[in-house]
Amino acid sequence: MARLVIVSNRVSMPRERLSRAGGLAVALREALNQYGGLWFGWSGETVAEPSNEPRRARQGKVDFAVIDLSPEEHQQFYLEFANSILWPLCHYRLGLIDFRRAAWDGYLAVNDRFAEVLSKLLRPDDIVWVHDYHFIPLAAALRRRGLANKIGFFLHIPFPAPEVLAALPGHERLVRDLCAYDLVGFQTKTDMRALTEYILHEANGQVGDDGHVLAFGRSLRVGAFPIGIDTEDFARLGEQAQNSLDAQRLRDSLGDRKLVLGVDRLDYSKGIPQRFDAFYNMLSKHPEWRGKVTFMQIAPISRGEVTQYRKLRGELDALTGRINGKFAEFDWAPVRYLNKSFPRNQLAAFYRIAAVGLVTPLRDGMNLVAKEYVAAQNPEDPGVLILSRFAGAVREMGGAVIVNPYDPEQVAEALVRALSMPLDERRQRWQYNMDVLRANTITHWRESFLKALQA
Numbered sequence: 096m097a098r099l100v101i102v103s104n105r106v107s108m109p110r111e112r113l114s115r116a117g118g119l120a121v122a123l124r125e126a127l128n129q130y131g132g133l134w135f136g137w138s139g140e141t142v143a144e145p146s147n148e149p150r151r152a153r154q155g156k157v158d159f160a161v162i163d164l165s166p167e168e169h170q171q172f173y174l175e176f177a178n179s180i181l182w183p184l185c186h187y188r189l190g191l192i193d194f195r196r197a198a199w200d201g202y203l204a205v206n207d208r209f210a211e212v213l214s215k216l217l218r219p220d221d222i223v224w225v226h227d228y229h230f231i232p233l234a235a236a237l238r239r240r241g242l243a244n245k246i247g248f249f250l251h252i253p254f255p256a257p258e259v260l261a262a263l264p265g266h267e268r269l270v271r272d273l274c275a276y277d278l279v280g281f282q283t284k285t286d287m288r289a290l291t292e293y294i295l296h297e298a299n300g301q302v303g304d305d306g307h308v309l310a311f312g313r314s315l316r317v318g319a320f321p322i323g324i325d326t327e328d329f330a331r332l333g334e335q336a337q338n339s340l341d342a343q344r345l346r347d348s349l350g351d352r353k354l355v356l357g358v359d360r361l362d363y364s365k366g367i368p369q370r371f372d373a374f375y376n377m378l379s380k381h382p383e384w385r386g387k388v389t390f391m392q393i394a395p396i397s398r399g400e401v402t403q404y405r406k407l408r409g410e411l412d413a414l415t416g417r418i419n420g421k422f423a424e425f426d427w428a429p430v431r432y433l434n435k436s437f438p439r440n441q442l443a444a445f446y447r448i449a450a451v452g453l454v455t456p457l458r459d460g461m462n463l464v465a466k467e468y469v470a471a472q473n474p475e476d477p478g479v480l481i482l483s484r485f486a487g488a489v490r491e492m493g494g495a496v497i498v499n500p501y502d503p504e505q506v507a508e509a510l511v512r513a514l515s516m517p518l519d520e521r522r523q524r525w526q527y528n529m530d531v532l533r534a535n536t537i538t539h540w541r542e543s544f545l546k547a548l549q550a
């Protein structure tokens with residue numbers, strides 16, 4: 096196939112360890128390693144006068160090109176528009192939106208500058224694959240420069256229903272720019288339908304059964320491409336982890352207590368305070384479980400400069416203290432709360448040991464942790480996945496115990512049920528999920544998106 100060019104906000108250069116939490120970086124590095132091509136994006140650095148001359152590197156078949164942001168660009172584009180406006184909007188949290196026109200202008204201007212730099216790196220037959228909400232207007236900015244390449248876009252987060260999207264000043268422009276892509280991919284059919292509803296009812300466009308869209312004088316395709324994981328790799332990591340030193344230490348520290356595990360970036364979309372509340376509820380209503388179960392929440396700090404994220408940290412610090420203060424015994428602390436990230440093999444050890452994977456986002460594009468948890472289980476004695484009905488992954492993980500994360504009592508009951516579930520049922524549920532994960536891997540995701548883009 097022609098050269099593949101991937102654009103994402105944060106590019107990890109070859110020597111940088113992929114230690115930052117984030118499904119996107121892991122998924123993309125795996126994709127490019129196989130195809131070869133160019134990865135273009137932000138360096139992660141801010142400098143007073145950023146150059147339009149990208150820094151380059153090469154590793155194997157992959158070229159990297161990154162540019163820096165100015166402090167003002169970083170503020171308006173990244174902290175404000177992307178992470179304090181689009182992120183809460185797409186996660187249905189209108190109350191958290193902090194709209195400023197300067198942020199919107201900054202967002203468009205950064206997209207324009209990225210298009211300017213990228214247009215000089217592109218060859219006419221390159222296939223361009225742009226990732227995520229930071230770059231919705233990028234294709235339109237490239238088209239203004241006369242580029243006719245095939246350009247696809249994948250949105251990793253949910254796409255809001257038209258009524259919600261309409262709260263964003265400038266929503267018409269955003270959707271018009273989105274239609275400058277040739278293919279727009281979503282995690283689920285629900286996200287896809289949210290866009291097609293908008294096209295039909297707000298933009299006077301047309302939508303065919305096959306995802307063909309006519310709008311704003313352009314013709315494009317839309318589709319659902321649920322992202323997967325490297326299933327076999329996680330299964331192998333899980334198996335190897337079984338006998339690792341980390342696994343042994345964790346088991347020793349638990350004694351004969353069962354482990355309930357949560358792993359998330361520290362983000363308000365993940366429903367972590369509600370999850371703590373559910374655990375509190377379970378210990379209150381089911382005293383028989385006191386001293387018999389430990390809840391470990393791993394949540395590395397993310398977007399620490401954004402006010403809402405700082406507030407969340409304070410809230411979780413207090414909740415941890417409250418639960419441990421109320422229920423802990425001299426030889427047992429109910430909650431272990433860790434603000435750090437772990438390498439994949441260590442994470443796999445934790446997944447493998449956990450009797451319950453507690454994944455309860457209030458809204459999530461997909462949620463890869465749910466899938467990783469399933470893949471790392473021991474097939475002979477698998478743990479139970481408890482999954483929010485608002486995670487994209489729920490469409491595929493029919494073997495999970497499905498919950499409403501806003502209902503702490505229901506989640507508490509689900510915990511009791513999962514912790515006491517008979518082996519036969521656990522195996523059946525796990526097998527169902529694992530079959531799905533084996534059929535829809537990260538490779539399958541990448542290939543089906545690129546095939547649709549090339550078609």
Ligand code: ADQ
Nearest residue numbers: 116117118251359360393435436437459460461462463464
């Ligand atoms: P995220 O919101 O970052 O991704 P998620 O899909 O769960 O959420 O991916 C997180 C990734 O980071 C997983 O691979 C996980 O293993 C890793 N991770 C999380 N905590 C970690 C820790 N403490 N230590 C090490 N690794 C950790 C966005 C969207 C999701 C969508 C993905 C991919 O918000 O909905 O599933 O992109 O499209």
